Amino acid sequence: MFGKALTFTRMGLNCDMVEAEVDIKNGLPAIFMAGLLSQEVKESKERIRPAIQNSGFEFPVKKITINLSPAEISKTGTHYDLSIAMAILSATGVIDSTDGCIFFGELNLSGEIKWVRGIFPMVIEALKKGYNKIFIPYDNLSEIEFINLDKIIPVKTLNETADIIINNNYDTSHITTARSKMLTSRKVGNYSDIMEQRHLIDAFTIAASGGHHMIIVGPPGSGKTMAASRLPSIMPDLTSEEFMEINKIYSVAAENLNGSINKIRPFRNPHNSASSRAVIGGGAKILPGEVSLAHKGVLFLDEFLEFHSDSLQSLRTIIENKEVYISLRNGCAIYPADFLLVAACNPCACGFYGTKSGTCICTKNEIKKYRKKLNNPLVDRIDLQVKVDRLNYQELINGEKNVTSESIKAKVIKCYDIQQKRYRNEKFKLNSAITPDKISQYCIMEKGGNKTLEKFMEDNLLTARSCHKILKISRTIADLRENEIISVNDINKAVSLRFLDTEVV
Template sequence: MVATVMTTAYLGLEARSVEVQVQIGGGLPAFIVVGLPDKAVAESRERVRAALSSLGLSLPPKRITVNLSPADLPKEGSHYDLPIALALLSAMGLIDMEAMSGYVAVGELALDGRIAPSPGVLLAAMHALEQDSGLICPAVQGSEAAWAGDLEVLAAPDLLSLLNHFKGTNRLLPPQAGEVIEASTGPDLAQVKGQETARRALEIAAAGGHNLLMSGPPGAGKSLLASCMPGILPPLEAEEALEVSMVASVAGTLEQGQLSRIRPFRAPHHSASMAALVGGGLRVKPGEVSLAHLGVLFLDELPEFQRAVLDSLRQPIEAGTVSIARANAHVTFPARFQLVAAMNPCKCGYLGDPARACSRAPRCAADYQAKISGPLLDRIDLHVDVEPVLASDLVRPSQAENSQTVRARVIAARARQQTRRKQTGARTNAELNTEMLERIATPDKAGQALLAQAADAMRLTARSYMRVLRVARTLADLAGQEGVNRIHIAEALSYRQQVPVA
């Protein structure tokens, strides 16, 4: 007789059904796991053995074979512990096999029988809902699984409580969905002194989801401006919050089942590897570009990143996804992020200041800025120079608008983009394709003449040309205007100037 329990395998944000089959047969005593398991799955034998021992149970002195079907699908992670243990208990006659047929089980087992958390529970819950099944998961992740919708969730703290539930002696209560985090706790734009041009560029970037590059000397406020971005972005919609949380669940960073309506803000160090930034590794995990999905990826000291690492961003910026190819799997993660980058104009940072610039200026600026490839710079919509803050700006009280005021304008601009979503299929203007731009962002005659003249003078590529139109469309949305005019084209072109190379 073969006992079976359903579980899942994760390939990116796709959950695939895996059937855990356990057979106890004759032969020399052995405990074998087959079905393309990785090291963590193969080690589940010892964890399952110890967990059953903590309940006063011992494995029968027979040949125990565990098959993870389909056998050609790679099995990774410790979440197979619980389904293997439940299938084994069913084969031993301690749990009714029929009772287990309507559940998907995930969870890691501790040696004392506790059910420990494992990544991907929200994804498993969504999969169980699609299969019209219930979910068995760790108790600490029950609030996470409850966000999946109308499905039965058995969130058990340990293996004993799960056994008692199926025997009917002590029923498990359904978990409640976790809290929703609404408010951002980042810096306020009112703290930024001066920098009107940079503040304007930040607002445009937030309103249209555009990529932004700030260049300026040390201490000018580039990092502070970037850290203010979450405070002016609109909250995530319910569907978006669930999408972001699924990525966090697979990465194992979703804490206490809390969903957040605050857009992600990721700021990796410039020593980050390619796998850390775009995803990958021995066990494929989402990288920073996916953890920043529908939010902001802030890269400070941009030229200090390895050039190959930066160039790996080019495809995700265009496609909104990142595909990681391996010999045994092809995994795709969402990566619709907004790039905000900051850099010094040269290695010493004081290019243009005759009193503080190094002796190699301006040659050092050319060498420093050449670390960033032209194709990557071409994908950045807004380029802005951040000038040093004057002493007079620091001394007098700030009269700048706060984040709440700017956020209201950003939300209004995004609302106009949402009204066009059925027509365009794009969440923001930064996602508009060429066909949609021709329909909703064609400028007036004066704007067309200016754009044609600038395209020749600035030698705009086709990509740059379209990005100018996207920014102009956002400027029109901020102004509450239906059409794109010459003034919008002119301002959009002013941000197309790349970081100057001396």
């Protein structure tokens, strides 16, 4: 007796089809499994037998061979249970055929179908391949309710699954009623909540408009975290494609995306004590880290210099590649990691060097040692360098509020559209990504601009990389003015947003 059923396997976000084959022959009762299986997949035979029996079906007391094909692809996870069980029911004649069906789900001993991790990318792949009956655990429904549900069949038990296939009597009307409840947006703060700090808000506007990474240096209580947390409120809304891609990542990470984020971009704020695995990704289950959870959004690293050095070293490569590669014994998992980095730190160990809000108690050597950390390869790849201070009493009480996030966002979107149109034939789409060979083509300065930039470079002994960053920032500032020509004022403003280039300790 032979039966089969289809499912998928997942490595990172890449999914491959798997065929669960079952062969039942006379012989000593035993279950043999093959197909490059992880421990949790091998354990499935201990779940499937009682699940079938407790669902009212007869389990064959014979020699059973289960093969998950293709054998060369590693199989991990517990979502294979349902496909193996359906293949057994097909082999024993309980159901006629599983043609056109895909099965995902873990079985418990009573035959209930349990939630499984990372189902969304596999469901999307099944839909792409044209399958019209995709069985998923009912508990996973919230992950996919925003897509077309016509081909999705959420089930709670093995018995229910078999009944649907035997009688072809599934009704989808009851699963659409809760759909609108899932499509809610996360609320974020508004820049109108922040008093003064216009230099900082301008920097965030430029960062959001041109995709420029940013570092903020200032004492405790200067508003670094408050301002950074509002950055998603001025960024362009997620496109449908971006939202789908992010949802795949959050499904694998087992985090709820639908209830917290819809059009608003992700904002991730890991603690500085987080391990490299938590920040970058990896582990036994090959999970995405904070850099991937911040994909198409903001990664905020507060007390950035206190993060583990291996995390910061890895970030340098990730920023350039916009992907995370996690090497494994049986392959390589790849997660996207295209985020806007906002790092924040104190100006010195005590937090008050060069500020008006407190007295620095650090020695000169301690200050030099601390500031030397800022001259690392990662900071060298950050465009915007902004210095902030605490507000005094008068600024706090009588200071003017900033413009609303909505008005800033309108400018950002207009600037964003200008770039999309300008770079429509290029591989890059934002000013921050202009390649060195294209700088002269897209960063055209008015008369006097070259001399201004040349003098600044010579006075501060800047590298070519720093010069290019100033030009990219200037390009974004000009775009915010809706002007193709970069002015001297644009260059001067860009220079003011690179304070680490000029500050002497």
